Amino acid sequence: MTTVSIIIATFNAAKTLSKALDSVLSQTYQDWECIIVDGVSKDNTINIVKEYVQKDSRFRYISEPDKGIFDAYNKGWKIAKGEWVYYLGADDCLNEKALSEIFVNKLDNFDVIYGNVIIAFSNGDVKYQRPYSPTSLKYKMFACHQSILVKRDMMEKMNGFNIVYPISADFDMMQRIYLNKGIFKYMDTYIASFAYTGISSKFSFKKHHDHYVICKANKSNKCPLFYYLLHETRLYMGYLHKRLLNRI
Template structure:
């Protein structure tokens, strides 16, 4: 059997409400040289019979159901099972935008010299495109939706699989590593790929990721770009929210997560100020924003910025 151009990998668990629509959005594609791999985490609702019914109609659908260690463990298993040249990950509550998507993207994939090709997605019923071209700096602050990305299988030989210690943001860490890697050429395709479901887990804070991966990346970048970049109040606010969302409550914790990296004085100041109030208060937007502005003005006045 000839290998398909695209392997679509769908991790699922108790997705009976949405997975039929997700699969139908794939099976109606005008371009047909793809396979679908469902990596199910031993669902106990109607997911299994729904998928088995559709798989019985179309041999391109392959179904595996067993307990896993989360979304990214299922995605890693899907990588091992995939036969395609390009790998694409879709959530069990996502769907391709229309029947022409794979036809459009296949023309890009068959001509490109890149190993990482990405486009845009829509959030739910919204008409807003997310989120155009990325570079490394932009990627430090917002992830590319995995529903928009087509990875050549060589990428996983270079970078490895998804790090399952990051429960909701392993794909973000993976994408940052791809953008840093010189062997991985990246291409942006200005087209809409999928409609992103709103029930996913990735909106929740992944504290291990924030502390162990994103904080060190931000520290490296700030010394590359220049410490004065933090004088921009928008950037300052992003740092403030990173410290808050990572739950860093004292200097000892901060220095532990920074490792050998030097921590700028304004960031040390943020931790000191946040530690003076209850963590529950910092979850209140107005309180957090007000304290951040006071801290910012204090550091400007005292010459730390």
């Protein structure tokens, strides 16, 4: 069995995809496969993918209509051959030694491996971010999905991502794993560079509301509405604080 399946969902990703695929190809750890799940791109994405498939048989792909990124991710893990599943964005980069640093350890008893991530902003700035404790999953997402690997058996046990949540299905998945006594293991290594662009960089009331709905549906805490309102109040106060500072 392959150790890890790296899954990349694409749609019109020709401008950034080569960089992501190069970061997979340059891994010092060799026991991987990379599955590109394309949503019938209209640009040069598939031609780029085919070039990498010809370079290395560990790359493979499918291209067909989907219902969003988490539907594509579900297609990916279902055909994955790896013991572990990792999701990389089409505009992100996997750190060269990340997999080597993770799989040098014995991981048989764990369901989720998580680490650190480098956030790359569009203005060139970077931020080195460590995750929260998995206990925070009772209320909020604890880490970027680019810093998380999940055992494929656990993905299957959870029936994959719930595409009812088109923005927050990763939070729902992680929360359900946590509530079902999944065993988490932290690795103090920077797994990927995450491009803070597109939907990731935009404030979304829907995303925050979805988190409340998910907490309520999963019964993750006793007062989901209280924690939702508390979180929204903090965000709003932070927004006002920034506006005031900009005026000074």
